[in-house]
Amino acid sequence: MELSRSGTDTTETRALGMDKIVIRGGNKLEGMVRISGSKNAALPIMAATLLSSGESIIENVPDLKDVSTMAHVLRILGAQVRPEDNRLTIDTRACRYWEAPYELVRTMRASVYVLGPLIARLGRARVSLPGGCAWGPRPVDFHLRGLTRLGADVRIEHGYIVAESQGLRGAEIVFEVPSVGATANLMMAATLAKGKTVMRNVALEPEITALAEYLNGMGARITGQGSPVIEVEGVSELRAGKGVVIPDRIEAGTYIIAGLVTGGHLHLENCSASHMGGMIDQLVEAGATIRAGESSIEVQGSGRLRSVDMTTAPFPGFPTDMQAQYMALMSLASGTSVITDEVFHDRFTHVPELRRLGADIEVEGNRATVRAVDHLSGAPVMASDLRASAALVLAGLVAERQTEILRVYHIDRGYERIEVKLRLLGADIERVRAEM
Ligand code: EPZ
Numbered sequence: 198m199e200l201s202r203s204g205t206d207t208t209e210t211r212a213l214g215m216d217k218i219v220i221r222g223g224n225k226l227e228g229m230v231r232i233s234g235s236k237n238a239a240l241p242i243m244a245a246t247l248l249s250s251g252e253s254i255i256e257n258v259p260d261l262k263d264v265s266t267m268a269h270v271l272r273i274l275g276a277q278v279r280p281e282d283n284r285l286t287i288d289t290r291a292c293r294y295w296e297a298p299y300e301l302v303r304t305m306r307a308s309v310y311v312l313g314p315l316i317a318r319l320g321r322a323r324v325s326l327p328g329g330c331a332w333g334p335r336p337v338d339f340h341l342r343g344l345t346r347l348g349a350d351v352r353i354e355h356g357y358i359v360a361e362s363q364g365l366r367g368a369e370i371v372f373e374v375p376s377v378g379a380t381a382n383l384m385m386a387a388t389l390a391k392g393k394t395v396m397r398n399v400a401l402e403p404e405i406t407a408l409a410e411y412l413n414g415m416g417a418r419i420t421g422q423g424s425p426v427i428e429v430e431g432v433s434e435l436r437a438g439k440g441v442v443i444p445d446r447i448e449a450g451t452y453i454i455a456g457l458v459t460g461g462h463l464h465l466e467n468c469s470a471s472h473m474g475g476m477i478d479q480l481v482e483a484g485a486t487i488r489a490g491e492s493s494i495e496v497q498g499s500g501r502l503r504s505v506d507m508t509t510a511p512f513p514g515f516p517t518d519m520q521a522q523y524m525a526l527m528s529l530a531s532g533t534s535v536i537t538d539e540v541f542h543d544r545f546t547h548v549p550e551l552r553r554l555g556a557d558i559e560v561e562g563n564r565a566t567v568r569a570v571d572h573l574s575g576a577p578v579m580a581s582d583l584r585a586s587a588a589l590v591l592a593g594l595v596a597e598r599q600t601e602i603l604r605v606y607h608i609d610r611g612y613e614r615i616e617v618k619l620r621l622l623g624a625d626i627e628r629v630r631a632e633m
Contacts (some may be wrong), residue, residue: 215631218602218616220593222575225498226461226622232449232468233259233613234283234442238404240307241381242411242442243267246287247274247314248388249415251437255285258442262610266305270297274311289437292318299325299356305610306335309378312358313340313386316349322360326353331582331607333543339379343370347383347390367392367431375400375511380427381408387429388417394429401425402512403443403472411440444492446472447518448612451587453477453496454522455619457485458529458595460498463622468494474513479505479523483530504532504569509540521547521588527567528556529595536565547585550578554592554600575600580607587612594624 234257244267246253258264260283268278268285274295277288295315302308302325315322327335341351341358346369349362367390370383380400385408387394399405401423409422415438418430449468456463457480470477470489477487477494483505486497504527509517517540527534528551538544542563551558553576557568573596580586586608593600602608605628608615616628 215603216605217629217631218590218593218605218608219627219629220575220590220596220600220602221598221625222573222594222596222600224459224594224623224625226456226459226463226594226619226624228622229464229466230452230618230622231466232444232452233257235259235404235407235445236261236263236611237377237402237445237447238407239264239442240267241310241385241404241408242438242440243271243285243287244310244314245385245408245412245415246276246289246438247271247292247311248318248385248412249435249437250290250292252286252288253438254440255287255438256283256441258283258285259445259613261613262606263305263307266301267307270301270308270311273298273301274315295319295321296323297325302326303328306330307378309337309340310382310385312360313344313382313384316344316360316362317365317386317389320362320364322358324358326356326358331546331585332541337378339372339376340382343379343383344386346370347386347394365390365431367394367429370394370396372396372398374398377402377405380405384409384419384427384429385412387431388412388419388435389433390429390431392431394431396427396429398425399427400511403446407443411438414438414440443472444468446476447516447584449473449494450476450516450519451522451591451612452618453480453485453487453494454526454591455594455622456496457498457502458526458591460500461622462498463496465494465496467492470494475510475515476519479507479515483526501529501531501569502526504530504534504567506535508537511540517541517544518584520544521584522591524548524558524565524567525551525588525591528558528569528573528592530569532569534567534569536567538563546581547588550581550585550589551592553578554596556592572597574598577601577603580604583607583611590615590619594619594626
């Protein structure tokens, strides 16, 4: 893994950002693909190392831009982060800074995960408010309200979250809606609070369960993960952690749809069907043939799928992170489907780009009506956010002639070597380096 030591925005990284991916569609994908570690499990676990003073080890970390960014944030806070292939060693013994600056947080919202650990371990934190993202506002009110419940003094100053505490105290926290980020942040903070914290209506995502297990390996006392109520008995200190990142269920879902949309036959290794929630049921209802093994999934594409309505929901529902990819698939199904995103109501930046490829999609509020077409035809399109970009790659795999996807840095945030993995499966795909 090549984490940019300085991590600054050099000419090189800027040029990389302007790379494009060129796909000539029409090839069926065949073969085996290994699913990488989960980005959304790795990022909070990296932040959790701040709760201890020692050398934590994290295995099966994916080689992604967001992981490099989180490593950079940890270095700014005084940690030493040593990448070695897909293993990270994070030494937090020299950590004494508590500020995560705007120029980093604006590039990755998940930087806000350092808030809970900093306030719990150092008694203070100054973290830039994450801006919005490609598809709209991403509030953090649940995070701030929860920290206040735990006894921290939290205020917003010049675009920064400023939090101070003389020592957190356990509390009862009830979430209006399940939030992955707020559940992670507050669970981390509660591990060092005095007394017991009870969190209700928490996120049930596998990444939360994985984080709780990593924290318990550090000496935390967390129960209920994977259920709507998580309890945390505070302890006085935590030891350095050691653990393996779970497979990335969204990367897996993306490759399953790649197999279906190209009519191919894929074996996904190192993935767990139990993490896929409602994803597989939805695709089987649309006519997909999917066989799940202990740690592998086989998908056989065969002709057009049925158009089936889908509504996203927190785990174990159909994940919002797969909404764009599913829309690409439904663009070529055999009827009309209605796709509703109940988690992020405006997550449709992929729609205008899919339309450029010939898709017939109308958006109204948080609902998209997809009328399947016979074929898509290649064109230059613009990546905008991580999962929208994945949807454009999927569409490009099957669109006639050539599709060019610009600004691939969005894809590199969450997909490890996507063009390498797809080329090995038979796709006619290449990354074209931007002129320096
Ligand atoms: C996490 O984001 C993921 N990111 C997102 O994946 C994912 O889309 C999202 O969970 C939903 O599954 C990471 O894990 C790094 P939320 P997060 O808090 O934590 C509202 C990707 O592509 N909300 O679960 O930011 C919020 O607006 C990324 O990998 C508040 O109102 O999402 C949304 O409607 C994109 N106030 C709902 O809760 C808050 O303080 C769920 O959001 C927090 C959230």
